[in-house]
Amino acid sequence: MxxxxxxxxxxxxxxxxxxxxxxxxxxxxxxxxxxxxxxxxxxxxxxxxxxxxxxxxxxxxxxxxxxxxxxxxxxxxxxxxxxxxxxxxxxxxxxxxxxxxxxxxxxxxxxxxxxNGKRRDLAYEEHIYTAKSGQGSAWLEEKCQCCGWKLAVLFDLDLSDRRLHFLGWRGKRLRIATCIQCTGYSTIYTEVDENGNVSWSPYNVKPEYCYHEPVDNREDFATPLFVVGSRQESWEELYNEERSKIGGLPAWIQDAYFPHCPCCRKSMPFIAQHKDDNAEGLIYVYLCTSCRIVATHYDQT
Known part of the structure; x- marks a missing residue:
């Protein structure tokens, strides 16, 4: 075989x-x-x-x-x-x-x-949603403290939508944002609140190496913004798994990776993956609901 x-x-x-x-x-x-x-x-x-x-x-x-x-x-x-x-x-x-x-x-x-030796799931296998394109791209005023770029919004989630209740997040809005430069070199953490506000986390450590495009060139990078789309069955993930989605199992390009929450030190569950069709690789998104911390991690072949 x-x-x-x-x-x-x-x-x-x-x-x-x-x-x-x-x-x-x-x-x-x-x-x-x-x-x-x-x-x-x-x-x-x-x-x-x-x-x-x-x-x-x-x-x-x-x-x-x-x-x-x-x-x-x-x-x-x-x-x-x-x-x-x-x-x-x-x-x-x-x-x-x-x-x-x-x-x-x-x-x-x-x-x-x-x-206690019991299973703790790190993904929402039974809750899978397509990532539907939002309105173009969005940049926050909040800046990366490593390179100076504004943070790019990857997902903008309306938490009044019952489809997102599986996340266990109490609030009105959840915005996932990251530095699209630095997350390619290191796990990037942001702190979020129930109203969709995002701030750079003091837990971030500047990558030992990170090639930085000039700040003035940021507008050349149109990072797609996604919202929640239609529900998918697990078998619908059989093909084209390297795509943007919310929930489901991560489509690992390299080895599995679940970052530890820098606050409580527990492994952070995977909640979404972001694919820019104009770029290689995936950005994986993780959420610690207890500490209100989001992490992003990038991988490519």
Whole structure:
């Protein structure tokens, strides 16, 4: 089975995750564990077979262990959570051949273990909305303290819209803004309030390196502004995932990345991604509702 076949099958799993057990058992027998999304929300009998394979992890090549852990992360049920918590508490000998501890693999499936070893979701998988174009682009008077550019508004969300209640944000308006120069080099934090006001966060650290276009050239960059659009079903994310949207699972270009809130130190949930059709890459958006802090992070191939 080549990579194209695997992507098609992973798409089928996304549409009917509970109906693929027969195929998943066959893939396990053929030692097909990549991509891990092949085992998304797999049933208990499939999960048990994956865990059985992990019993031989010490004798397996690191890449095989890596793929098995990703597959388990996409299963993500209570037994998987228990197993990852056990590995966190007592790191197995085979974990030494990994680049990160076993429990960190859960981030690729957009969840993590909390302090009690339970699952904490870091994305709103069941709430997916297209990002509809707003009125051109918008720049705030608030400036980046690193390069001096005004902050560009990426999303302007009317919180009276019931479609956005899943965010758990109490207020009238939420505006997502960032420095479109500096977020390409570092995670940028802004502080937001219930009326849509945005301010530069003192938690920001100036990137060690950041190429700065002159401030006077800012108007040459027409950053698209988006508002909430129509609701999408999860299967509608199967194609063209590298697009602007609100909610859903992040379409990682590189490795999964969930910044820690600089205030409470908890991982910040993903809430949106921004795609400028005239530029490469995606800007990922995260929100800590408790601390009222937004983070943006840029990635490209």
């Amino acid at each position: 080549d990579l194209k076949d695997e992507n098609v099958l992973a798409s089928l799993v996304k549409i009917r995750p509970s109906e693929m057990s027969g195929l998943q058992k066959e893939w396990i027998n053929k030692q097909i564990f990549y991509p891990g999304t092949l085992y998304r929300k797999a049933r208990a009998e499939v999960r048990n077979q994956l865990l059985q394979r992990m019993e031989d992890a010490s004798s397996l090549k690191p890449l095989m262990v890596n793929h098995l852990l990703l597959s388990l992360a996409w299963v993500g049920d209570e037994e998987v959570q228990r197993q990852f918590a056990q590995w966190r508490e007592n790191p197995p000998s085979w974990s030494e051949k990994l680049c990160v501890p076993p429990e960190k693999y859960t981030y690729e499936a957009s969840w993590e273990l909390d302090e």
